[in-house]
Amino acid sequence: MDKNSVIGLVLIGLIMIVWMQFMAPENKPVPERMTADVTGVEETSAKSGTGSPAVAVSAVPETFGEFSAATEGEEKLLTIDNELFTAVLSSRGATLKSMVLKKHLNANRERFDLIKNSDSGALSLFFQTSDGKNIDTRDLYFEPSDTQKTVSLTGEESYTVTYRLDVAPEKSITIVYTFTGDVYGINYDVQFTGFDGVLPGNEYQLEWDGGLLYSEKNIDDELQNSWASAYMGGSLLKLDASDPSKEYREEQSGVAGWIAVRSKYFVASLIPSSPTDGVYLKGSGKPGEKFEDYTAALKFTLPQNEKTHSESLVLFVGPVDYNVLHSLNVNLEKIMDFGWDWLTRPFAEYIILPIFDLLSKLTSNYGLIIIIFALLIKLVTYPLTMASTKSMKKMAALQPMMKELQEKYKDNPQKMQSELGRIYKEAGVNPLGGCLPVLLQMPLLFAMFYVFRSSIELRQQSFLWAKDLSLPDSILDLGFSIPLYGDHIALFPILMGGAVYLQQKITPTAQSNDQMKAMLYIFPVMMLLFFNNLPAGLGLYYLMFNVFSIAQTFYINKTSSADDLPKISLEKQGQKPQKKKKGGKKQ
Secondary structure (H helix, E strand, O other), X not given: OOHHHHHHHHHHHHHHHHHHHHOOOOOOOOOOOOOOXXXXXXXXXXXXXXXXXXXXXXXXXXXXXXXXXXXXXXXXXXXXXXXXXXXXXXOEOOEEEEEEEOOOOOOOOOOOEOEOOOOOOOEXXXXXXXXXXXXXXHHOEOEEOOOOOEEEOOOOOEEEEXXXXXXXXXXXXXXXXXXXXXXXXXXXXXXXXXXXXXXXXXXXXXXXXXXXXXXXXXXXXXXXXXXXXXXXXXXXXXXXXXXXXXXXXEEEXXXXXXXXXXXXXXXXXXXXXXXXXXEEEEXXXXXXXXXXXXXXXXXXXXXXXXXXXXXXXXXXXXXOOHHHHHOOOOOHHHHOOOOOOOOHHHHHHHHHHHHXXXXXXXXXXXHHHHHHHHHHHHHHOHHHHHHHHXXXXXXXXXXXXXXXXXXXXXXXXXXHHHHHHHHHHHHOOOOOOOOXXXXXXXXXXXXXXXXXXXXXXXXXXXXXXXXXXXXXXXXXXXXXXXXXOEEEEEHHHHHHHHHHHHHHHHOOOOOOOHHHHHHHHHHHHHHHHHHOOOOHHHHHHHHHHHHHHHHHHHHHHHHOOOOOOOOOOHHHHOOHHXXXXXXXXXX
């Protein structure tokens, strides 16, 4: 590997580190949203610790006005069981209280609930009345249309349940859920009757509150991949509560394609079918606690002089799986971080992921899929590798002549550069020939990093000694942390470091100075340090990529040589300035 190639690959690692550490978005402070905190509210039940507090009887009229009667009732739970999840709805708030996915387990390989606010529920309809009452529907009891406690669905079977809250004669709120047996999406409809002119500014919000519970052992990794976001005008609005001592808010007007909150591998999203008036995002953490709490809301306007007003949405709670998100046709897959939209994202979406999908139809073993993928990439890049190796071999063959030329014209740099250019031209060598193929492969290498870091397909997939290809393949926990290395020893990075060393050893280089000799050892160590804490799938890919590179280099070295290099000598090049000697031989 020549010097330019080494520098190029080192830069990949350095840029990745800088990108992860410093590319968090800047959050702009905005006015605080309406809150439901009012004087006279008392916490009377420990059960409401994560949601809205229970309200003292004497404070109910003052707090809820004409909604006071709806603050009392019996909570009725309904369990919906389909092929993909088990969801629990509550008549208190007509909200979603539990969501357990069937095909995805937590780090302990157990089913887990994604809903953080399991007491109060995650979905809320929020508005302020004309008399100043802040209403969160999770404080109110609705009447369900069905008294069943459990409903099971398969295939294309569907089920609809309606929750109705009668506020006054000809004034009501209706929330309707429709489930299907084999999809994650839930139709979520809201209807106001008799509310025209009741809401100041006629504004109300539909929100997901509380973020999502974490599922992975590496909480720091969860924190780095958790945020609230909205899709507006073809762009992703992202709010990341990276500082636990701050509360972050973002509020924008306009039409939103969706809002969402996500953890590393899961996402909850509200997708409207009609234009919105804006979005509201909020995020915060607690000092000393490793969890980020997020709220994402869609803002709507209730038209005046419209007795009945409805909004239809889709509620999606499921995996951050590109194919699943893409199938919704609302650009929800944009929530996946594939790096630069103009460079690495196209490689991820149109090359890497489709090939993975194709290979997954041949085998369910993702270790084998990664190995086959590495082989395919080497075959596709073979022409570049061949050109690079031939160029470096020619450069290596020219080294003695180059050194002699540099010594001869050491006092005349301009002449030396002119002669170097002439030699390169006659030899048919491009000085950048060894570097250019590496540069052309960089977007793919970057895209591979992002895909392997975030792909749910690798999650909890084992291969050889690696129990989970989405985590480091640790073979020994040290019990202490080594700076830049970590608190464990992963085997794939060690093997990869050895492969990188061997690959450099057998690759012809245009230089043989002390710096290049040092890089022969430094670069494998750098790769070892860098990959020790990355997913095992990424380490396996780069290991096999280098193994195939070694085989490819052996083949190229055996089947090609620098013998076709034109015969060039300094004497021949130097004949032009020595014309005087030819004239001196005349008699």
